[in-house]
Amino acid sequence: MSGAGFLVDLHRCVGCGSCVLACRIENGRTEEPVWRRVVPLNLRRHPGGPTYFLSVACHHCDEPACLRGCPSRAYERRADGIIVHHEDCCLGCRYCEMTCPFGAPKYDEQRGVVSKCHLCADRLDQGLAPACVTACPTEALQFQRPGVAAGGDARAGVPGFVDPAGCRPNIRFTPPRGERRVVLFAAIEEAIRR
Amino acid sequence: MTALRTIRTVCPRNCYCTCGMLVTLDEHGRIVRIEGDPANPATGGHVCLKGLSYARRVGYADRLLTPMRRRKGQAGFHPITWDDALGEITERLTRVRATHGPSSVLYYEGSGSHGVLGGLSMAFWRQFGGCTTTYGDLCWPAGLEATRLTYGANLHNHPRLTRDSRFILIWGHNPAETNVHQWRLILDAQERGATVAVIDPRSTDTTDAADIHVQPRPGTDAALALGLARIIVDAGLHDTAFLVEHAAGFEQYRARLADYPVERVADITGLNPAAIRDLALAYARTRPALLIAGFGLQRHHRAGQTMRAVALLPAVTGNVGATGGGWQYANLASHCLRELPLPPEPAGGRSIPVSQVARHLETLTDPPIRAAWIERGNPGSQNPAAPRVRAALSALDLVIVVDQFMTPTAACADMVLPAKTLFEEEDLVTAYWHPYLQWRAKILEPPSHVKPETEIWRLLCERFGYDTTWFPTDRVAYLRQLLPAGRESALEALMDRPLDLSEHGDIAFADRHFPTPSGKVQFASDEAAELWGVGAVPEYAPLDEGHASALAHRLPLQLLSCKTRDRIHSQFGNLDWVREVERPHVLDINPQDAEARGIPDGARVTVWNDRGRIELAARVTPGIRPGVVHVLEGWSHEGDPDVNALTGEAVTDMNHGATFYECLVEVERV
Numbered sequence: 133m134s135g136a137g138f139l140v141d142l143h144r145c146v147g148c149g150s151c152v153l154a155c156r157i158e159n160g161r162t163e164e165p166v167w168r169r170v171v172p173l174n175l176r177r178h179p180g181g182p183t184y185f186l187s188v189a190c191h192h193c194d195e196p197a198c199l200r201g202c203p204s205r206a207y208e209r210r211a212d213g214i215i216v217h218h219e220d221c222c223l224g225c226r227y228c229e230m231t232c233p234f235g236a237p238k239y240d241e242q243r244g245v246v247s248k249c250h251l252c253a254d255r256l257d258q259g260l261a262p263a264c265v266t267a268c269p270t271e272a273l274q275f276q277r278p279g280v281a282a283g284g285d286a287r288a289g290v291p292g293f294v295d296p297a298g299c300r301p302n303i304r305f306t307p308p309r310g311e312r313r314v315v316l317f318a319a320i321e322e323a324i325r326r
Numbered sequence: 327m328t329a330l331r332t333i334r335t336v337c338p339r340n341c342y343c344t345c346g347m348l349v350t351l352d353e354h355g356r357i358v359r360i361e362g363d364p365a366n367p368a369t370g371g372h373v374c375l376k377g378l379s380y381a382r383r384v385g386y387a388d389r390l391l392t393p394m395r396r397r398k399g400q401a402g403f404h405p406i407t408w409d410d411a412l413g414e415i416t417e418r419l420t421r422v423r424a425t426h427g428p429s430s431v432l433y434y435e436g437s438g439s440h441g442v443l444g445g446l447s448m449a450f451w452r453q454f455g456g457c458t459t460t461y462g463d464l465c466w467p468a469g470l471e472a473t474r475l476t477y478g479a480n481l482h483n484h485p486r487l488t489r490d491s492r493f494i495l496i497w498g499h500n501p502a503e504t505n506v507h508q509w510r511l512i513l514d515a516q517e518r519g520a521t522v523a524v525i526d527p528r529s530t531d532t533t534d535a536a537d538i539h540v541q542p543r544p545g546t547d548a549a550l551a552l553g554l555a556r557i558i559v560d561a562g563l564h565d566t567a568f569l570v571e572h573a574a575g576f577e578q579y580r581a582r583l584a585d586y587p588v589e590r591v592a593d594i595t596g597l598n599p600a601a602i603r604d605l606a607l608a609y610a611r612t613r614p615a616l617l618i619a620g621f622g623l624q625r626h627h628r629a630g631q632t633m634r635a636v637a638l639l640p641a642v643t644g645n646v647g648a649t650g651g652g653w654q655y656a657n658l659a660s661h662c663l664r665e666l667p668l669p670p671e672p673a674g675g676r677s678i679p680v681s682q683v684a685r686h687l688e689t690l691t692d693p694p695i696r697a698a699w700i701e702r703g704n705p706g707s708q709n710p711a712a713p714r715v716r717a718a719l720s721a722l723d724l725v726i727v728v729d730q731f732m733t734p735t736a737a738c739a740d741m742v743l744p745a746k747t748l749f750e751e752e753d754l755v756t757a758y759w760h761p762y763l764q765w766r767a768k769i770l771e772p773p774s775h776v777k778p779e780t781e782i783w784r785l786l787c788e789r790f791g792y793d794t795t796w797f798p799t800d801r802v803a804y805l806r807q808l809l810p811a812g813r814e815s816a817l818e819a820l821m822d823r824p825l826d827l828s829e830h831g832d833i834a835f836a837d838r839h840f841p842t843p844s845g846k847v848q849f850a851s852d853e854a855a856e857l858w859g860v861g862a863v864p865e866y867a868p869l870d871e872g873h874a875s876a877l878a879h880r881l882p883l884q885l886l887s888c889k890t891r892d893r894i895h896s897q898f899g900n901l902d903w904v905r906e907v908e909r910p911h912v913l914d915i916n917p918q919d920a921e922a923r924g925i926p927d928g929a930r931v932t933v934w935n936d937r938g939r940i941e942l943a944a945r946v947t948p949g950i951r952p953g954v955v956h957v958l959e960g961w962s963h964e965g966d967p968d969v970n971a972l973t974g975e976a977v978t979d980m981n982h983g984a985t986f987y988e989c990l991v992e993v994e995r996v
Contacts, residue, residue: 143513143535144510144513146502146503146506146509146531146891147531148374148375148503148506148891148907149375149892149904149906149907149908150372150373150374150375150378152375152903152906152907153375153378153379153381153382153903153907154378156381156382156903157357157358157359157360157378157381158359160358162382163902166906170907175909175910175945176927176945176946176947176949177529177534177947177948177949178948179948182534183529183531183534184534263359266361267361267372267373267378268372269362269372269373269374269506269507269509269510270506270509270510270513271372271510308534308535309516309535310535310536310537311537313534313535
């Protein structure tokens with residue numbers, strides 16, 4: 133992990149969606165498609181796997197497929213690694229929607245352009261955390277500074293989240309803790325490795 | 327650069343957290359940011375998705391912005407002016423009173439928006455000559471009374487002391503979904519090495535992260551509590567020094583424990599005896615240990631005795647009056663305000679139990695209920711026997727509902743008056759988890775045709791020619807005089823930060839003084855026996871409508887209708903922002919029970935009993951105990967299950983609570 137990004141503690145995240153609402157408010161996305169979503173895994177609580185939630189938006193990848201796939205150079209990488217999208221350059225061709233394996237770029241039918249999470253770059257420039265991070269009531273969602281490796285048990289991939297296109301996304305996950313969930317988690321990770 | 331201003335306020339919902347909030351407005355008065363107020367040490371700079379959703383809710387397209395009326399028997403409401411609305415209300419209320427007397431009008435207020443100014447409604451009703459009000463509470467009263475009888479007061483440690491706990495026993499409670507700021511503190515304690523154990527027949531976000539999860543049959547918690555105590559005392563792990571000094575009636579209680587050997591308790595609760603033993607020993611051997619009880623285990627008619635049995639465990643183990651320990655149910659430290667000045671209460675008023683609104687609307691005589699005024703509540707969805715509440719309301723001569731949105735209750739009204747939001751009038755808000763009194767600031771003008779309820783009542787008093795001097799002209803001055811005597815000057819400080827105006831300190835009962843008849847913890851309570859006709863020592867007795875009842879042969883499944891993070895009862899779920907992240911309202915059923923009924927995951931099912939039936943999708947989940955099914959409560963939008971079609975109107979053994987979770991059903995595939 134080299135650029136700025138997110139760290140999600142899967143033990144602390146309760147999947148409440150506060151991050152999603154905070155993103156809507158901060159970015160004025162009242163009725164437009166929202167940039168962040170929470171993916172619940174195993175709400176049915178199948179005994180073969182743990183139940184947890186993935187709060188995800190744009191991962192500001194080191195090898196961003198959106199940027200590579202954009203014919204109009206609407207995407208730009210900042211020095212801190214944040215991938216910003218310039219709406220005024222956007223053709224609305226939606227290629228980035230197709231190339232991004234994580235579904236981060238969202239097409240706005242009304243305005244005919246794409247947009248996505250910019251990691252609250254304006255807030256970061258003022259020394260504030262991204263709005264989603266500030267809103268997280270359990271402090272599960274954290275901002276990762278560029279060039280700082282996520283410590284502890286953080287990892288790049290977890291069951292339910294893989295990097296299928298070699299984008300090297302800047303997101304890390306701390307797995308759920310507690311005996312039951314660790315065992316289940318390890319079993320799934322092992323199955324994926326095989 | 328736009329000029330932004332940030333205003334401190336508080337979320338007034340009926341929720342543990344009662345978050346301090348910072349709301350930022352742009353120069354057009356639009357909300358551009360909502361954040362938690364770091365000055366509230368309990369909620370610690372966070373709100374939740376519901377608090378954030380106010381940015382959508384205040385200006386939501388469905389919000390009611392003008393009085394609406396409907397002709398009897400006709401579909402659809404049409405807008406009318408306030409002048410016409412108040413004129414018609416005055417005329418029709420006067421007519422009802424003339425024909426049937428003032429008690430023929432039901433005044434029903436729910437818990438939809440906390441604040442003291444709501445009480446000003448009585449300035450009208452008392453001058454009207456009285457009315458029929460409700461008593462008791464749908465939610466928590468049995469646990470409150472059990473705690474009062476046991477410890478003398480509903481107080482508990484400051485939430486942040488949770489971090490000092492080494493063992494946290496969460497009983498009938500789901501803080502990860504319904505008290506998220508408490509959950510953050512529990513997770514902190516867990517990271518510092520505390521063990522988290524949860525007693526809940528369901529699996530929840532709380533049980534997922536717990537170290538220990540036991541799933542007893544609903545309604546058997548009293549037996550479990552007494553069984554745990556028996557194991558603790560037999561093992562000599564009770565705190566003799568504490569009990570000698572601070573227990574009243576311990577020997578009677580100890581004799582009662584003889585009736586609860588682990589084999590019998592295992593049989594009643596459906597738990598493995600080893601699991602009960604392990605839990606008892608783990609709880610008793612780790613100090614400090616905190617017991618957090620929710621409302622879930624007291625939503626049946628044996629509630630009071632159950633809560634007394636559970637509440638005694640911290641006293642048995644001496645976990646009282648210390649950081650990281652204690653009994654945590656409700657903290658009423660902030661409930662320190664003076665009574666509103668009101669006209670004298672007229673003679674001959676009448677009151678009905680809030681859990682039995684349907685029955686009383688249907689059957690009251692002398693006089694019968696002929697009109698109803700409903701505000702801050704949605705009894706047509708949220709009360710037991712809700713369809714009967716709706717039918718009975720629809721049959722009245724006059725129903726007036728004050729609300730922000732067209733709820734199932736409002737749909738039964740003749741007239742709907744638009745309600746203000748939390749941002750549109752000042753108030754003082756108390757809490758029941760942290761000790762802080764908070765100032766609710768007025769940060770927006772109400773939309774042009776919306777009036778705060780206090781103003782509606784004042785205008786009605788004017789129409790009736792009543793004394794209007796009971797109503798504030800200056801709300802700040804009015805609220806100041808409600809602060810505790812000698813603390814009036816705290817109002818300005820309150821505008822700046824939440825305040826604990828109680829003298830209790832952060833550790834409840836730190837001085838080991840208990841304001842009970844004996845000054846000690848009441849293991850036996852003659853007061854309980856005298857007031858409520860229950861045994862002086864708590865005991866387990868099976869539910870009338872429980873797993874061991876005769877009815878269970880025909881209706882074998884126990885239905886729980888719990889709450890989650892997306893809603894406060896029926897509030898918030900109407901908003902698109904919330905629906906986007908909300909939990910599905912499905913029937914949770916164990917694979918064993920589903921298989922026996924030929925129900926595959928996702929199938930449409932009917933849930934029924936002798937009171938009603940609902941239809942919804944099933945989620946076959948091993949997370950729920952066999953014999954138990956679950957539906958989230960809170961009817962917020964079309965398609966939500968009307969779960970209170972199934973619930974009954976029984977009341978709790980103490981303090982007039984509702985019994986939502988004493989509800990047997992059968993389930994079949996549609």
